Amino acid sequence: MPADWQRMLPQLDQDNRDFWTGGEHGELRIRKCGDCETYIHPPRPVCHKCLSDNVVAAAVSGLGTVDTCVINYQQWMPDMPVPFVVARIALDDAPGIYVTSNVIGCPVESVQLGDRVRVTFLNQEEVWIPLFEKIGSDDGPEGN
Amino acid sequence: MAKAPEAYVTGVGQSEVGVRLKRHPMLLTVDAIKEALSDAGLTIGQIDGVSTYPGKSPGFLGFSPVGADELIDTLGIRARWFAGGAEISSQLGAVVAAVGAIRLGLARHVICFRTVYEAAAMADPVNYPSRFDGGRVSGMQQWELPFNAISAAIWIGQYAERHVRKYGMTREQLAQIALTGSANAMLNPCARAITKKQLTMDDYMTARMICSPFCLWDCDRFTDAATVLIVSAEDALDEVKATPVRIASYAGSAHRHNWDQEEWVAAYHTGPEIWRHTDYRVEDVDMVQLYDGFSFNAITWLEGLGFCDWGEGHHFIDGGSRIARDGQLPLNTNGGQLGAGRLHGFGFAHEAVVQLRGEGGERQVPRDPKVAIAASGGGPMATALLLARD
Numbered sequence: 001m002p003a004d005w006q007r008m009l010p011q012l013d014q015d016n017r018d019f020w021t022g023g024e025h026g027e028l029r030i031r032k033c034g035d036c037e038t039y040i041h042p043p044r045p046v047c048h049k050c051l052s053d054n055v056v057a058a059a060v061s062g063l064g065t066v067d068t069c070v071i072n073y074q075q076w077m078p079d080m081p082v083p084f085v086v087a088r089i090a091l092d093d094a095p096g097i098y099v100t101s102n103v104i105g106c107p108v109e110s111v112q113l114g115d116r117v118r119v120t121f122l123n124q125e126e127v128w129i130p131l132f133e134k135i136g137s138d139d140g141p142e143g144n
Numbered sequence: 145m146a147k148a149p150e151a152y153v154t155g156v157g158q159s160e161v162g163v164r165l166k167r168h169p170m171l172l173t174v175d176a177i178k179e180a181l182s183d184a185g186l187t188i189g190q191i192d193g194v195s196t197y198p199g200k201s202p203g204f205l206g207f208s209p210v211g212a213d214e215l216i217d218t219l220g221i222r223a224r225w226f227a228g229g230a231e232i233s234s235q236l237g238a239v240v241a242a243v244g245a246i247r248l249g250l251a252r253h254v255i256c257f258r259t260v261y262e263a264a265a266m267a268d269p270v271n272y273p274s275r276f277d278g279g280r281v282s283g284m285q286q287w288e289l290p291f292n293a294i295s296a297a298i299w300i301g302q303y304a305e306r307h308v309r310k311y312g313m314t315r316e317q318l319a320q321i322a323l324t325g326s327a328n329a330m331l332n333p334c335a336r337a338i339t340k341k342q343l344t345m346d347d348y349m350t351a352r353m354i355c356s357p358f359c360l361w362d363c364d365r366f367t368d369a370a371t372v373l374i375v376s377a378e379d380a381l382d383e384v385k386a387t388p389v390r391i392a393s394y395a396g397s398a399h400r401h402n403w404d405q406e407e408w409v410a411a412y413h414t415g416p417e418i419w420r421h422t423d424y425r426v427e428d429v430d431m432v433q434l435y436d437g438f439s440f441n442a443i444t445w446l447e448g449l450g451f452c453d454w455g456e457g458h459h460f461i462d463g464g465s466r467i468a469r470d471g472q473l474p475l476n477t478n479g480g481q482l483g484a485g486r487l488h489g490f491g492f493a494h495e496a497v498v499q500l501r502g503e504g505g506e507r508q509v510p511r512d513p514k515v516a517i518a519a520s521g522g523g524p525m526a527t528a529l530l531l532a533r534d
């Protein structure tokens with residue numbers, strides 16, 4: 001994990017805690033309907049498909065594909081390391097769900113739509129931020 | 145049952161538009177109201193409704209320093225109906241709310257306003273503290289900010305970059321929004337604080353990148369101003385002196401309300417909806433005033449409203465001649481937010497009314513325009529108004 005900075009962290013609550021702390025156990029946890037199996041993200045206490053409130057946090061594989069991404073150059077806050085990639089990741093086993101995150105560990109110009117990625121976690125305070133790395137990339141660890 | 149009265153824009157007004165203005169934001173608001181009242185030929189005593197977006201915003205006062213409640217109290221407005229809030233379909237949703245009130249007979253003359261004070265507030269942190277206080281984030285922001293996606297440039301950039309990488313949009317094509325806005329702003333005396341010199345393609349291509357595919361010129365800048373529209377009932381038009389402009393249709397749709405779960409932003413749901421409530425068709429539109437807080441927003445509106453196919457907007461504006469002031473579909477004739485300042489949605493409706501009345505001066509579009517669209521918002525926020533002088 002390259003050096004990072006103090007990120008803006010989420011206020012944990014009953015709906016988002018599984019998502020933001022699953023990384024402590026190495027798991028990306030996405031809420032899922034226990035009745036119709038629809039994935040629900042952002043996490044809500046009810047399924048938007050069948051309106052069941054039987055929702056559970058399910059560990060997904062953490063594998064996904066870059067759906068879209070940007071290279072951010074602007075330093076929005078002092079000490080924020082730039083440039084960096086913000087990407088929308090389509091998760092392999094949570095159809096219809098995207099997670100906005102960063103693709104790290106490769107040159108920013110190398111990230112393309114369709115790239116295969118795997119989750120990794122950045123721990124700050126009690127929060128485990130799910131970030132993604134390219135799979136099968138030999139670009140080396142430098143850059144962010 | 146009697147037919148609901150139609151709603152008309154009967155007066156428009158705007159304060160000085162500047163960057164780091166010293167004038168009190170309530171006074172900017174009152175400046176714009178006075179101009180709109182004078183334009184309509186109304187007095188403050190005839191106003192019986194107030195509508196605004198997003199209401200006073202205590203978290204970052206510069207974003208919205210004046211609320212409907214304070215305005216009613218400050219001016220002694222005898223309001224029969226009022227509303228101010230952020231959880232509506234975007235900035236011009238405040239005008240849609242006023243149309244609803246008018247059509248229900250809840251009010252006859254409604255002041256709709258949007259006051260922005262972000263440049264002044266950034267320069268005065270004692271009176272206007274920063275919105276980032278180091279605390280935890282919640283709500284929609286928690287799905288963006290922990291990933292350093294702090295600016296809407298990144299959120300909108302995700303959609304724009306998909307147009308680049310999937311549909312082949314080039315920077316030269318995207319540039320046409322900023323170049324058109326700049327050319328028009330040069331003819332707008334109210335844009336002088338924002339556009340001092342006309343942007344060239346070379347300026348654009350060599351500018352500092354903010355977030356791909358956006359350079360500096362694709363992003364609007366903080367502006368201080370107030371913009372007002374007075375919306376009146378059909379049966380109150382005999383009290384008004386200005387040429388009324390009918391709000392012929394309006395829509396503000398959202399499917400999923402967030403920044404990253406949808407393939408197409410709310411403009412694509414709102415566009416088709418506006419055509420369900422009118423006999424006008426897309427071919428009847430003489431000009432468009434489309435939200436360009438980021439240049440790409442205007443492209444989503446062109447596609448969403450049906451001027452071209454989804455994913456084809458960059459071809460529609462290629463070369464810029466079609467959307468020029470003398471082109472087939474003039475766009476953002478006051479300069480838009482890129483050229484004339486971040487008036488935050490209301491500037492588009494203001495300009496549409498000015499143009500439909502033929503009062504655009506040097507920047508007036510030719511061919512006696514009668515039908516225009518004004519649209520506000522990006523991402524999950526979208527409102528479109530169809531305005532007609534019929």
Ligand SMILES: [Zn+2]
Binds near residue numbers: 034036038048049052
């Ligand atoms: Zn379900």
